[in-house]
Amino acid sequence: xxxxxxxxxxxxxxxxxxxxxxxxxxxxxxxxxxxxxxxxxxxxxxxxxxxxxxxxxxxxxxxxxxxxxxxxxxxxxxxxxxxxxxxxxxxxxxxxxxxxxxxxxxxxxxxxxxxxxxxxxxxxxxxxxxxxxxxxxxxxxxxxxxxxxxxxxxxxxxxxxxxxxxxxxxxxxxxxxxxxxxxxxxxxxxxxxxxxxxxxxxxxxxxxxxxxxxxxxxxxxxxxxxxxxxxxxxxxxxxxxxxxxxxxxxxxxxxxxxxxxxxxxxxxxxxxxxxxxxxxxxxxxxxxxxxxxxxxxxxxxxxxxxxxxxxxxxxxxxxxxxxxxxxxxxxxxxxxxxxxxxxxxxxxxxxxxxxxxxxxxxxxxxxxxxxxxxxxxxxxxxxxxxxxxxxxxxxxxxxxxxxxxxxxxxxxxxxxxxxxxxxxxxxxxxxxxxxxxxxxxxxxxxxxxxxxxxxxxxxxxxxxxxxxxxxxxxxxxxxxxxxxxxxxxxxxxxxxxxxxxxxxxxxxxxxxxxxxxxxxxxxxxxxxxxxxxxxxxxxxxxxxxxxx
RNA sequence: GCGAGUGUAGUGUAGCGGUAGCACAGAAGCUUCCCAAGCUUCUAACCCGGGUUCGAAUCCCGGCACUCGCACCA
Numbered sequence: 001x002x003x004x005x006x007x008x009x010x011x012x013x014x015x016x017x018x019x020x021x022x023x024x025x026x027x028x029x030x031x032x033x034x035x036x037x038x039x040x041x042x043x044x045x046x047x048x049x050x051x052x053x054x055x056x057x058x059x060x061x062x063x064x065x066x067x068x069x070x071x072x073x074x075x076x077x078x079x080x081x082x083x084x085x086x087x088x089x090x091x092x093x094x095x096x097x098x099x100x101x102x103x104x105x106x107x108x109x110x111x112x113x114x115x116x117x118x119x120x121x122x123x124x125x126x127x128x129x130x131x132x133x134x135x136x137x138x139x140x141x142x143x144x145x146x147x148x149x150x151x152x153x154x155x156x157x158x159x160x161x162x163x164x165x166x167x168x169x170x171x172x173x174x175x176x177x178x179x180x181x182x183x184x185x186x187x188x189x190x191x192x193x194x195x196x197x198x199x200x201x202x203x204x205x206x207x208x209x210x211x212x213x214x215x216x217x218x219x220x221x222x223x224x225x226x227x228x229x230x231x232x233x234x235x236x237x238x239x240x241x242x243x244x245x246x247x248x249x250x251x252x253x254x255x256x257x258x259x260x261x262x263x264x265x266x267x268x269x270x271x272x273x274x275x276x277x278x279x280x281x282x283x284x285x286x287x288x289x290x291x292x293x294x295x296x297x298x299x300x301x302x303x304x305x306x307x308x309x310x311x312x313x314x315x316x317x318x319x320x321x322x323x324x325x326x327x328x329x330x331x332x333x334x335x336x337x338x339x340x341x342x343x344x345x346x347x348x349x350x351x352x353x354x355x356x357x358x359x360x361x362x363x364x365x366x367x368x369x370x371x372x373x374x375x376x377x378x379x380x381x382x383x384x385x386x387x388x389x390x391x392x393x394x395x396x397x398x399x400x401x402x403x404x405x406x407x408x409x410x411x412x413x414x415x416x417x418x419x420x421x422x423x424x425x426x427x428x429x430x431x432x433x434x435x436x437x438x439x440x441x442x443x444x445x446x447x448x449x450x451x452x453x454x455x456x457x458x459x460x461x462x463x464x465x466x467x468x469x470x471x472x473x474x475x476x477x478x479x480x481x482x483x484x485x486x487x488x489x490x491x492x493x494x495x496x497x498x499x500x501x502x503x504x505x506x507x508x509x510x511x512x513x514x515x516x517x518x519x520x521x522x523x524x525x526x527x528x529x530x531x532x533x534x535x536x537x538x539x540x541x542x543x544x545x546x547x548x
Numbered sequence: 549g550c551g552a553g554u555g556u557a558g559u560g561u562a563g564c565g566g567u568a569g570c571a572c573a574g575a576a577g578c579u580u581c582c583c584a585a586g587c588u589u590c591u592a593a594c595c596c597g598g599g600u601u602c603g604a605a606u607c608c609c610g611g612c613a614c615u616c617g618c619a620c621c622a
Contacts, residue, residue, distance in 0.1 A: 010559090026612075027613085087550070095619080141621095141622095158622070159622070161622095195621095294622080435584085492582080492584085
């Protein structure tokens with residue numbers, strides 16, 4: 001599995017990506033994308049965005065990375081704010097302190113002192129070797145940003161999704177109150193990983209492309225049918241391996257949710273288009289015990305790389321969890337509505353009996369009315385509990401109902417951009433059989449430059465024409481790069497290595513007949529075209545070089 | 549975060565108490581030269597901070613980073 005091509009060595013040497021702040025020693029889990037890498041990454045992002053918009057009812061959000069504490073309390077992240085670990089002194093095995101306490105049927109409170117006390121008092125031993133435990137240690141999983149003494153801190157978001165959920169009503173209106181629709185967000189997330197490692201695989205600050213699909217639970221269907229024109233490698237939670245189309249996966253009940261099935265296909269198409277090796281992609285269903293607290297079903301897309309199978313995308317069924325929690329915690333109406341057959345419904349209307357309340361409570365009437373409006377059964381006035389029963393007027397009414405509220409469910413395809421870039425490089429660095437030179441065979445539309453412009457050798461007349469060609473292509477909106485240093489073979493090799501798919505060479509024939517050669521990265525073959533048709537030829541080559 | 553190992557030009561490495569060499573890459577030039585050719589010249593490094601020593605890249609301590617295991621991984 002381990003290839004003899006060292007991705008990190010090339011990435012560092014050629015400025016694709018490299019450790020950030022390295023002149024000061026760096027900091028683990030932080031990387032810079034250099035000149036080539038940031039363009040490749042941006043191209044991948046743009047293709048994803050373009051494909052998402054092509055779905056139809058999809059819009060974009062850009063929300064802050066700094067997130068209010070209240071939002072993360074509602075989302076449940078705040079409770080997982082700390083990781084409590086405890087280590088066996090003897091065998092050095094580490095456990096989650098809350099798991100240890102829970103496994104013995106003891107009450108779990110997520111508090112360092114509490115867990116420490118429980119483990120010490122109950123004399124809990126290491127389940128592996130029976131040794132004594134060291135003290136409980138905590139690890140913060142979210143980065144906290146203090147605002148000042150009397151204000152709750154902010155947190156760097158651990159995922160971009162919450163920004164979308166809290167704005168559900170905004171989008172619901174934008175889509176004129178019709179489901180389904182989806183909102184995408186591209187941005188950075190932050191997690192204080194205990195040990196960030198393996199280059200781009202586990203970062204403290206990472207790029208995500210997230211999509212939240214909002215659906216009516218009674219009509220859980222995305223606007224497009226699951227694909228039926230290609231087969232995907234699925235691994236179920238019972239380790240069954242299947243090669244079937246997304247449509248089959250849905251119809252056979254392998255994937256119960258239509259949008260979940262659909263987006264496995266979407267992800268697969270996207271991977272193929274940006275140039276991942278389709279034979280090194282699989283979709284693996286989370287085991288029941290590995291599912292997150294909110295999800296009933298999750299499928300991870302995994303790519304086979306030097307690091308083994310790595311997770312590059314998670315497609316999760318989040319149910320009504322997210323919007324439901326924000327309704328609960330914010331007290332705001334984040335419901336969607338569906339049209340139903342108009343029908344009469346009996347209801348009981350409640351109204352405070354203002355006269356009686358004023359009579360009995362005088363200037364405390366306000367408190368009582370407030371309590372009634374909050375739905376309380378009783379209220380404390382001057383330390384006495386008073387039943388509100390007799391101050392409420394109840395009326396039986398009949399209303400016509402033609403719509404009902406519900407909490408939308410969410411399906412979330414969430415793409416880890418850095419890992420996708422990692423896999424993309426891993427799948428595309430190739431070695432030429434004849435000479436062992438490395439080239440990066442990524443699709444033209446992902447490549448950092450469409451073409452390199454090279455005078456055959458450094459003579460003033462050739463350089464002048466090459467420069468004209470270069471500026472002409474730039475004006476035509478093509479991303480090209482000019483290079484006249486070293487031999488022509490060296491220049492070809494230099495840009496092969498970073499994936500530039502075409503080389504335009506200006507030679508002595510160019511001076512005679514205004515033609516240049518286009519040399520192909522993957523085959524090293526050349527064709528001759530006139531300078532006038534160069535732009536349109538390159539565009540055509542980029543287009544036909546598209547995968548899927 | 550724990551344990552083990554490793555940090556020398558952009559990259560890969562040599563040197564292991566007397567202040568750095570090689571290869572490739574890079575720059576300038578020569579070469580009528582289409583696949584990293586050759587020649588000349590040049591640029592460029594001891595992870596950071598302390599200590600020991602007359603003298604430290606080399607020995608010791610601390611930090612940082614990387615690799616591998618353990619643990620963690622919404």
